[in-house]
Amino acid sequence: MTQIDDAHFRDATAIVTLIRRGQIRCVEVLDLALARYDAINPRLNAVIAARIEEARAKAQKADADLAKGAPPQALFGLPMTVKDGFDVEGLPATSGDKIWARRNPACKDAEAVALLRQAGANLWGKTNVPKRLADLQTYNEIYGATRNPWALDRTCGGSSGGAAVAVAAGISALELGSDLGGSLRIPAAFCGIYSLRPTWGAISMVGCVPPEPGIEAEFDMWTAGPMARSARDLRLAFGVLAGSAQRGTAQRRPDLRGKRIGLWVEEPGFPLASAIGQRLIDAGSALSQAGAVVDLAPPPVRGDELVDVFLWLLLAQTGADFTDAQRKALNWLRPWFAHQAKNAVHPHTKAGYALRVLASHRDWLKADIRRQAIRQAMARHFDQWDALLCPAAPVTAFPHQTDKDFIEREIAVDGKAQPYGVLFNWIALASACGLPVVTLPMGFDAGGLPIGAQLIGKPGSEEDLIDLAEAMEEVTGRFMPPPI
Template sequence: MTSPTELSARDMEKALAEKRISARDLLDAHMARNDALHAQLNAVVATDRERARKDAAAIDEARAKGATLGPLAGIPMTIKDGYDVENMSATAGAPAFANRTKDCADAELVARVRKAGAVIWGKTNVPLMLGDFQSYNAIYGTTNNPFDLSRTPGGSSGGAAAALATGITPLEIGSDIGGSLRHPANFCGVCSLKPTWGALPMKGHVPPPPGIDAELDLGVGGPMARNTDDLKLLWSVLNGTPEKPRRDVKGAHVALWDEEDGWPLAAAVRQSVSDAGRALEKAGAHVERTKPALAMAEMMETYLDLLTPIIGGGFPENLRQSMAATREADLAAVRDGRDPTGQARYRLRVMASDAEILAAQRLRQQQKDRLAEFFRDYDAIIMPITPVPAFPHDHSNPMNARSITVDGKSAPYMQMLNWIALATSLHAPALAVPAGRTAEGLPIGIQIVGPWQGEDRLFDFGAAVEDGLGPFPSPAL
């Protein structure tokens, strides 16, 4: 017999509507699943079970009376610990926020799913200030990958992805400024959507620090789910627009990009991109190995020039002052080639002037224009998310001195940003979907990047990949 926690969100919705299961029983099943796996995964790090049970009971009562209910009525959900949830304020994995008042309002995206009837019962783990490709912090500890507990689930939405993969939650809300929706989906065999920048409000998200409701450049919130159909359901709730019917991809023009000078890529990852391309060809799309006419090294530099000051804006003032004090020495080190670890360049980016940021924005606009030209001829780009599948836990410091191993060869840790940078820096939407497994059984995802406001079409491509490659197996936990 299929456990309720193994159902898709769509099937849960149907079972609830047909009164084959109650919202209370469905909630209890998910909380019990978490309790059974918590010692191994550490995916859910805070709960409000009393409130959730009251909410579920209220939905059951309303349904019994024949009330009109929202599209998520009775579906249990967890939320990434970068979002404020009423009575569960966001810590963002930062000890400084560990004792924040619990008297906070729902973040805007949380309020939208609650209004649609979702029963929110827990928060999922993240790295410190959501700033790593892994999910561990001094408050809640380390979250493990459900396919191999010795490896990371990714970051910063790592707890969310691990919970999805194991049936602890059917839906999640993540966020992304450096791949934080796509990396964990890739590592845990689930789906996510990084929307067009500005498509969804970020009010109530940390960072920026609590109480500063600014819409930061690059950063977005987005849905996560186990399949693209559930992802589409949650997207319609978050976006406030009706779902569009699935369309055929026959005749669509798709670019396949899996090679770039200086960007190492594991053979298994490249194979998964190729397999996704073949799945789209099977569905009738025209797939061509090509890429946008962009200087990718320049694009990456522009992205880092824009990203780093945003991250550094949340640093303590004493740290920022110490970085400012070394500016002249750092400029000389970069100019003379005496910056082997990149620390001087990093400090300069953190403390970039308004003029330097404006120059990066001008370059970015030129790059966006070239990408727009590319999308006049192509409907989407399929490409890797990361150079490698999930890697072993590595908590050494400094972070940018770490390395990853790509088919036996060492590569800089920060190359984890390479393949996600295009969509993030240029504000384009990107959908992550599972497309393969390594010989050891680790998931490999790919991303499908589309033109601005092109999210609905991405669901069509993602569904075609799923159809062509078949259902993705759950971890054996």
């Protein structure tokens, strides 16, 4: 790479440090980001809205303030884009849906966005999402599909797909995304970057969809989190988003020695590409050699129970958007859905999903009771282990699939067709239990596509997980710029 290319792929911590030291101006940093945006966004379609002149004026003011001796905040002068599921003042809020776009003018910042702005970030653009953030690929009828910078014919994942591409491709050093059913983790894995899904409730979701625009409520399992090119940037961003910017800039000394890492790479009914499983096993060996205590330690709960509980909780929320007329039209089929789901070989069927979409409050409570049992079992598990290392997805990025409905799609795992819904399998545990997760790059498959892994911890262990991910960078792999 040339020096100019290197500059595009600095992490946020390095950029903010250079600005504070006076080694680069805020305007120069913004111009680098915009040059990259102009050069490659037409091919990638990551950023779907921008306010460039306003951003340049803010950068000029930041430079003037710094020259006058104003103390720089944690993200001072850092150009950023934000996922188009968050309201950002001055930018359109569509969530990839024409109806929602007309109902939401985004007149004020979402609460998480406001924290980024207060910390000095220069928010200049928004990134693409699937319609209503409801897919694990990124495309919609307004803006079209976003492409993976590692292979343009492959998906970038979803729903924070545009965000992941912007970070991976050198357009934005830091992004704000969100995750209910893998929306941070799968795009991070497919694009070879880092993400943090915090403990549920750690970061405000007010001003983010779902729920639909104008409703200031926070959904079960739904959380905001940063996407970045380094583990240390997750620490920086989490400090801001959790309301403790000083904590995010504190000096820490990540160390692998004595860390107890449980490895989870096999589960009945959880398909996994052999290259991904082997990469995680090799990573476990390397971590052991570096002083960590590593052993096979799957969760003390059956995988089919994890997925079943997660799907009840997830799809019950989806059903909340149905009108009374829609529910009435489907309810008479409920006995048939139940019969079909009971006799299915896996839960990812039309009948299985329809049954859960029609969940009653009683159904949800029963699923929640089962979730509490899983949480208690995991609390005991984390008495023995500092983190659980497992796949973020069963495959690397697959070819775009936009011509079929969600439930009709399939993906190939080692050449065998599997239902699209198996993408939920490995992410179900952390989503259902509200556990923090760092997604980190773990090298590449034989085709040169990124492999991503999850580091899952107990509630409130975000900083410990970030420390562990940072220590792992020298051992298991780090962010690498894509060949675009």
